[in-house]
Amino acid sequence: MNYEAVIGLEVHVQLRTASKMFTRVAAGYGQPENTLVDPVVLALPGALPVLNKEALNQIIKAGLILGCQIAPVCKWDRKNYFYPDSPKNYQISQYDQPICVGGTVEIELPGPSRNVMGEHKRVPLTRIHLEEDVGKLNHGATDSLVDYNRAGTPLMEIVSDPALRSADEAFAFLTSLRIALVQGGISDCDMEKGQMRCDANISIRPVGQAQLGTKVELKNLNSISFVRDGIAHEIRRQVAVVQSGGTIVQETRDYDGQTGASQSLRSKEMAHDYRYFPDPDLMPVRVDAAWQARIQATVPEHHFDRQRRFLADYQLPYTITSVLVPDRALADYFEATVRLGATPQAAGNWIANDLLRELGAAQVTLADAKVQPAHIAALVKLVESGVISNSIAKEVFVTMAQSGELPDAIVAKQGLQQSTDTGALEKWVADAIAANPKAAEGFKGGNEKALNAIKGAVMKASAGKANPQLVDQIVRKQLGS
Ligand SMILES: Nc1ncnc2c1ncn2[C@@H]1O[C@H](COP(=O)(O)OP(=O)(O)OP(=O)(O)O)[C@@H](O)[C@H]1O
């Protein structure tokens, strides 16, 4: 029997806000334990929550980016449970009225090869709701310590439909979602800092069966690659269980990305165990059309729309677009260069290859780069107008990346203009022919390629400054063709 996998993801993403969800204490990472706390975070008697409007703005923006419908009223519920990471014994969350409903994440599956765009698919979302993050338990050998710095940080939970069919699709989903949220300024989505966390729900069913199988939830998947590996592992495990006559039990399993093994954590509680009820301390908030429109105006172009535009309008190769587009600042930089008059293909090449290489070597971010769009636009112009050759331009690029000087200044100062001095060229060519008699004979015998050795020698003699078109003409003339 053949089985197919069914996967639904629950993705928790911390919103980038200055303060916490229901109090003015700062939200942050990496501070000394229990310093980002106050009576609201610690749930001291009498403390009352006050909504951080910015958190609501951010989740509405996330919903608009993903094409969700935004609920007209945002209401709050208590999710009751006892665990030391939550001092209130409940979490403020949204139960039956999530702020965002529907929407999709557009994904790209791996293409037939690196330089070919893969198939695109829209994965439907069930809902996105807002809740507060919980504290963190640090387990020692004999005891556990709790840190409430994270408690109360605004957190959204994005729940997908059970519509993914493979570990690769889940990988593509998280990759695209992360780009969209980072580009929208919703979150930095750093999984190492816990800003983005994913639970994967996995079941299998015989191919052709409509009814869903029993799901297993995988937790603690703290990188996108671990999500992919964990899902692939779980699918294999379930198929093996079923094929050996067993049945899948609904449970939560812990996947260890380092060892590639999983173990059962607990069998899943039912939703009604949480005794949800509306939070009497918080008033519902009406989100009218004008509010939505204000936020809609701040939604950036979706990265895949931008990629399609780069392919169609600038005729860039797919590989260049897939370097530029995932990084909003880099794509903006490219478009700024084109606006300054640079040919798009040339600008794309310089930015995706040389600029990134130099930034990487110097360990500098784009924001601190000495090479600005104006530098690249000027360099492209120098090459296209024949003032310098492409190989000299490569050297100029390295110099300007280090000094920040404009390319025209570097070319003038170092005398790098291509030589159109025919007297000098005639001499270099004559020398090169004398030094390469075999090549000269070869060309006369009809071998076009033999010219390259002579032209190469001329370029070398001129230190790269000879104008290649002129050299070609003069070589042919001297060889009598
Ligand atoms: N049979 C199934 N196989 C695979 N995935 C499923 C199946 N049924 C549901 N799912 C997925 O499981 C996830 C359920 O998430 P949801 O937050 O609604 O409930 P939960 O996991 O029970 O609650 P909690 O937030 O407490 O973990 C969704 O992503 C959904 O698509």
Ligand SMILES: [Mg+2]
């Ligand atoms: Mg959930």
Ligand SMILES: [Mg+2]
């Ligand atoms: Mg779950």
